Amino acid sequence: MPVSEQPLVGVIMGSKSDWPTMQHAVDMLTQFNVPHEVKVVSAHRTPDLMFEYAQTAEARGLQVIIAGAGGAAHLPGMVAAKTLIPVLGVPVKSRALNGQDSLLSIVQMPGGIPVGTLAIGDAGAKNAGILAAQIVGNHNPAVRDAVRAWRQAQTDDVLANPDPSVA
Ligand code: RP5
DSSP: OOTTSOOSEEEEESOGGGHHHHHHHHHHHHHTTOOEEEEEOOTTTSHHHHHHHHHHHTTTTOSEEEEEEESSOOHHHHHHHTOSSOEEEEEEOOTTTTTHHHHHHHHOOOTTSOOEEOOSSHHHHHHHHHHHHHHHHTTOHHHHHHHHHHHHHHHHHHHHOOOTTOO
């Protein structure tokens, strides 16, 4: 992403240890040329920063926030509670419970404060990046076209390689 561009998507995560998962979201945003920012923001270790991030997101021009966390994964829900920007939650695979804890604590929001919850782990992060690009693409034809082209290439690749025994 050109650093001078105003970020449209914020990618936040509870810990540096979430990065190997969350980089898949960032890879997709980069693929689609969506201006974005990346930051560690912890619901438990930096609660004041979390509220500040959520409360300033709209004024700073963000259109989507992707929030990844593991274990007692309160970050996506708490951020969603403090902003009207759509929040996509990525349950990071935890060491103790393989991400089941992360998934349930992100997906089971009370009615009234939605978080769009993705799958556990790498696939969820990847899909969060794609979904964020699709949302941005509603009002950004270049991003919409980039997603369209990528999807077509994905389809073409499957159709061109139907025999799984051939490397
Ligand atoms: C959560 O605790 C983070 O999102 C991370 O997935 C988990 C463990 O964090 P570390 O102890 O590895 O920093 O807040």
